[in-house]
Structures are given as structure tokens and as C-alpha cells.
Amino acid sequence: MADEEKLLKRMNVNFDRCKGCGLCVTACPKKIIEIQNEKLNSKGYYTSRCIDDDKCISCARCAIMCPDCAITIKVIKK
């Protein structure tokens, strides 16, 4: 029996491109994106981040929704 392939999905936000508008938070069907309030980026915004990578289904709704193209989705086979 072949080893099961594990797919790691990672939503990544470009820290300095994000303007903290929250559209990606609304778009995510798994509700795993939040606007962090710990660190401002170079434009003076608090940015979004994924809070549970294991729940991400790589649907890319967040990336499609982002007006600043700040989100990339990576799927890594392990």
C-alpha cells in the first residue's frame, strides 16, 4: 500500500502589501483569517493572517477577493 500523500496548504499574506481591509476575512468559508493587531506594516496597517493552516482548503477565495493581490496560496505535497 502506497504511503498517503499529505497536502500542506498555506495561505500567505504579503505583509507590506496588505491594507487590512478585511475582505479576505469575510470571504473565507472556513473562518480562519483574522486581522492581527500586534504589528503595523510599512503603510501603517494591521494586516490579515491565517490562524489555522490545517483548516485551509486552498479554495483561494481570499486571494481572489483581495483588491491588492496580497495573498498567495501554496499547496505543498509531502
Ligand code: SF4
Ligand atoms: S484558501 Fe480558502 S480556506 Fe484557505 S484561507 Fe483562503 S479563503 Fe480560507
Ligand code: SF4
Ligand atoms: S483582502 Fe487583501 S488587503 Fe484586505 S485584509 Fe485581506 S490581504 Fe489585506
